[in-house]
Amino acid sequence: MKYVSAVSALALAGGLTLVTPAQARSASDDTAPVGGGLLGRRGVVVDPAAKALPKTDASAFVVADADTGEVLAAKDPHGRYLPASTLKMLTAVTLIPRLDKTKLIKPSAEACNVEGSAVGLTPHKIYRVRDLLRALMMVSGNDAAVALAEANGGLARTLADMNAEAKRLQALDTVAKTPNGLDKPGQSSSAYDLALIARSGLANADFREYVGTKVANFPAPGGKHYEMANHNRLLGRYPGMMGVKNGWTTKALGSFVGAAKRGGHTVIVSVMHHEGSFWEEVKQLLDWGFASRGHVAAVGTLVSPVPTVKPTKPVGGPPAAAPPAPPKPAAAAQDSPLVGIGAGAVAAGLLGGVVWVVYGVRRRSRARRDDGFEV
Template sequence: MWTKLVPVTALIAAASLTSGTAYAAPTTPVGGEALGSRGLVAPAGVKKPPKSKATSYVIADADTGQVLAAKDAHGRYLPASTLKALTALTLIPKLDKDRKIRPSRNACNQEGSAVGLSVKATYKIDDLFKGLLMSSGNDAAMALAETNGGLDKTMSDMNAEAKRLQAFDTVARTPSGLDKPGQSSSAYDLALIARAGLANPDFKRYISTKTTKFPAPRGHYEISNHNKLLWRYNGMVGVKNGWTSKARASFVGAATRGGHTIVVSIMRHEGFFWDEVASLLDWGFSVRGKAAPVGQLVDPLPVAAPAPAASASPGTSVTPAPQPPLLDSAAGRQTDDTRMIGSLVIGGGLLFGLIWLAYGIHRRRTRSRL
């Protein structure tokens, strides 16, 4: 079973980001009205795109942002590991790539595809991004999320970044793309994310690396990029593929020829898709600049500057907030144990005082008799 959501024709009113910025979501399909269609949208006057078994796809010119053809561009589907492109795009600017960390046991024990992290080894953040984008490591995804301040913070950051990119079909619930209720993306959004990632030199370096040495508790071992088109397709840059039993196959990739870059994203494919993607890329290169676009990959929204911290102006007197009385304050911090101990101390002191008073009275009476 899988859930197909309607195209984006009415989205949430706004998305509040961690920076405090609210990005208003449109009430019409992002990138143009034609992209709201569930069927094939292709330009007139040129040959139609090759047939694909993908339920949804987008072919776009990454340089101009023009969408050359699409099928159910805004259909919302489970993204599987293609979501790792958003994880990387979100976290690369936040984490020092030279920082070294030792992953938690939780990170090392993530289900599904893994790069093979060990609690006995130390890794650079740079290594973890390679494990994330080359080997599709769910363990690397969790280790990066934990380094970023935890899973909840990372999910908030990823969803904020999606809204900034105007990828309004995308809802991230896991950093790895493992299926979780409420998680979704679209072929249009994957193309947006890929285009933004290509502008980041580190992101582009990770996705285009074919093989590399990866740290182990003792020495290193070699990992290979899961994107088979890096070896098969002339000019392939890379990006990300994914698969789960519920999502089926998904892919987003880019290739550059003659100084021009084409992006192809597909979702909900039932079988071997590499040759189909190659044909869609070929078609994109053949028609770019020759046909009217059917839509547009929109540009990211600007990042709002953080609000300046409040500070006292020169010559301004700052009055401290009133403090509660000492006894009230202390009582407010008491636990049941400290209250019991306090009662014993107070009660014991009172009893001792009464005994001492009785003794004093007895002594005075005795003296008066002498």
């Protein structure tokens, strides 16, 4: 990994500030922020030899090379913001390996009545997990998120799994309090973490399918099906766009993570806390990323997940024999014959479901969806 050298600069509000040799070395210090010391800056950090960065109104962003993990440019990358529906990436990354995508589930009334963006689930056992995951990532279904959490054993267990997965990925700015990203005190993420989570998700074929599907059919009661379209406005419009997820709430404002692949290379852009429309700005940041990758010094890196620790084998010969058990009282030996107890394994059937897009037939009035689309 090549970090910005001593002559590299940070584009801050007051102008360019040169990075000293000590600051450049701090990018690899153990006490530095995840990904490198320069990523602890609140302002824009980029190699001064690079082309000028496109303008963006986002409070935080990251442009990264997904193949090498190099962070090419960033602004307040570890600043903690409300993630809105971009948190659903973590929900998907967590639950895809845990749930059988072919299983049917029956969502609860609570799941069917979640506020915000929804696909219109009804309490019938007609939904498969894989279609709920499509709804989660394509149309930001808050009801689908809760139904998936139920299929995973409940909300508390799912949130514990999500937060454990965030720690495994080293997304340490991320705290999940909901499975759908609806605002809740204590919930947070960062532009760095969103890029990290997206990179992890894109390594999974099912995740890539869900975020890259433009249009899909979903079942409804009575054997009917409805059609829904992906909310990602760059999918099919920006060359090489793969996904991933947008979000919006009144407190979080706009957020988006996008990944595109060209010439065998993938670039990820994440933006957070954007007051207006970010689509054109994301396109320009992606263009900048493709033009800059391999030609600029990295300012940090998207780190790898924490490795799984495997049990170690004993060294130096066989383990010592266990000490003999003390003799049992005679009465106990006579009254209690030894009984062998076998351990059995219990397989948990994780049930899934599919989603239903209701065309204008919702029982609740909503002023705005969580992802920023009008209802």
